[in-house]
Amino acid sequence: MGDGARSVGVTAGSDRARTPGRGERAAVWADGRLGVFALAKANMRKVFPDHWSFMLGEVSLYSFLVLILTGVYLTLFFEPSSAEVVYNGTYTPLNGVLMTRAYESALDISFDVRGGLLIRQIHHWAAVVFVAGMFVHMMRVFFTGAFRKPREVNWLFGWTLLMLGIITGLTGYSLPDDLLSGTGLRFAHGAILSVPIVGTYLAFFLFGGEFPGEDFIARLYPIHILLLPGIMLGLVAAHLILVFYHKHTQFPGPGRQEKSVVGMPFLPVYMAKAGGFFFLVFGVLAVLGAVAQINPVWAFGPYRPDLVTTGAQPDWYLGFSEGLIRVMPGWEIHLWGHTLVLGVFIPFSLFPLIMIAIGAYPFIEAWITGDKREHHILDRPRNAPVRTGLGVAWLSLYVVLLIGGGNDIIATHLNLSINAITWFVRIAVFVVPVLAFYVTKRICLGLQRRDRDQVLHGRETGTIKRLPNGEYTEAHAPLSQAQLFTLTQHEQPRPYEIGPVVDAHGVERRVRRAQRLRARLSRAMFGPGTQIAKPTAEEFRELTGGEHRH
Secondary structure, eight states: OHHHHHHHHHHHHHHHHHSOOHHHHHHHHHHHHHOHHHHHHHHTTOEEOOOGGGHHHHHHHHHHHHHHHHHHHHHTTOOOOOOEEEOOSSOGGGTTOEEEHHHHHHHHHHHTSTTHHHHHHHHHHHHHHHHHHHHHHHHHHHHHTTTSTTOHHHHHHHHHHHHHHHHHHHHHHHTTOBHHHHHHHHHHHHHHHTSTTTHHHHHHHHHTSSTTOSSHHHHHHHIIIIIHHHHHHHHHHHHHHHHHHHOOOBOOOTTOBTTBOOSEEIIIIIHHHHHHHHHHHHHHHHHHHHHSOOOOHHHHOBOOTTOOOTTOOOOGGGHHHHHHHHHSOOOEEEETTEEEEHHHHHHHHHHHHHHHHHHHHHHHHHHHHOOOSOOOBOOOGGGOHHHHHHHHHHHHHHHHHHHHHTHHHHHHHHTOOHHHHHHHHHHHHHHHHHHHHHHHHHHHHHHHHHHHHHHHHOEEEEEEEEOTTSOEEEEEEOOOHHHHHHHHOSOOOOOOOOOOSBOTTSOBOOOOHHHHHHHHHHHHHHSTTSOOOOOOHHHHHHHHTTSOOO
16 A cells, blocks of 8 residues: 555656746747747856956946936926926925926925835936946047957947937026026027028027927927937847857956957856845935935026026036037138027037047048958957057047036136136137047057066066175066967057059059058058057067967
């Protein structure tokens, strides 16, 4: 009887083991229609390299998710209406003041909705961190050459996200219709009016008539909460898909080649770290929203066309464009009864032109180098002095124009002349980027020399020895093979050359202007004075006595 019972128990257990659970049946059903098993097998164990700089893109991604979540909450209470009402709410200093319903609902969110002010401030801080994260992430991609083939399209996706992030920030910043945001809209309205011929029509079309118009906030609202976020969400998805498809870039090191990646699997290690990092970013934004006040709309009051706030400053990512306009001389041209306001139109045009040049840079560099290979190993910035110098020059230009955009704040806080600051910025716009490029290039070359010395002579140990002849010298420790590989694995391209213009028969060969331009730019990027020659194997063996090889 006991043996029979044991026999029945084993059979029942085997039947249960053969019966798939609901989750397994659902997975089998999905695999039969979507092929999820093969997709998961190919991607869930995908390897991601581990480096702190790769987290910069994740900061942007998680800030964007926080923006979406907090934005959905705010849409439940915000009313995008320009209808005028008399305020009679919790914030007593504004009681009896005429304002738009949009501004009143912003005050209600701040003072009457439970948690409304916290969510508002988290939303605003997330927008600032989102743009800053994209900015720094793109700089990392630029300085390390991660934009090269096959990632040019992904660079354009990131560049478009940055531009849309700036525009989305401007639209969200303008929705509350307070005096500060209204001043910013007045600034944008004047810039649009400066466009020759069509400026007036564009302004009337966007604002629905004379500024400030009655329909602008209602038009801005769906653009801010639907159109721009929808496009950005699609670009983020496409950006991540291409990261998976192309595999992740990695810094040079042992075992890291163009066809292999050294790192951790996507599941479970990377996903666990990414999940923890999301909550860390969310926590930091929540703390900022709780303790660091940002955009206190109640302190500015409602917008009135006849008033302007003192010390009106946009968020930092718009300071570049404002600085351009503030320091530009007030030039005007009067032709055929029309006035062309160059003092506004030129800087208004320069901002998108500079951004377009940044977006096109990967294609420009690829044309100069003529390199059509795929690159998955990153450059150390010191090994590309000209590219690194260009990046630092652009950053220095941004900082200079940011100073110009806040010239009134700097003047009042540091007790300086606003005219002196303006003239400083006008001169520095041309001088500082050139100096920054030259200094950065020299620093990169100096670091290359140090790498060369370390390869040939080893690492300084700090140990001082006295030789038999009485001379003191510092002992050097030889580098490991891994360190030697990291310092010498990079390529040093030769500049593009047109070749002889006249052939052996004395016939002159036609050289196009594009070829001449490419040769000049290639010589500037890779010619003499742009790189320090790597030590050769013969030099290394001669100095080390043949004991170490690399």
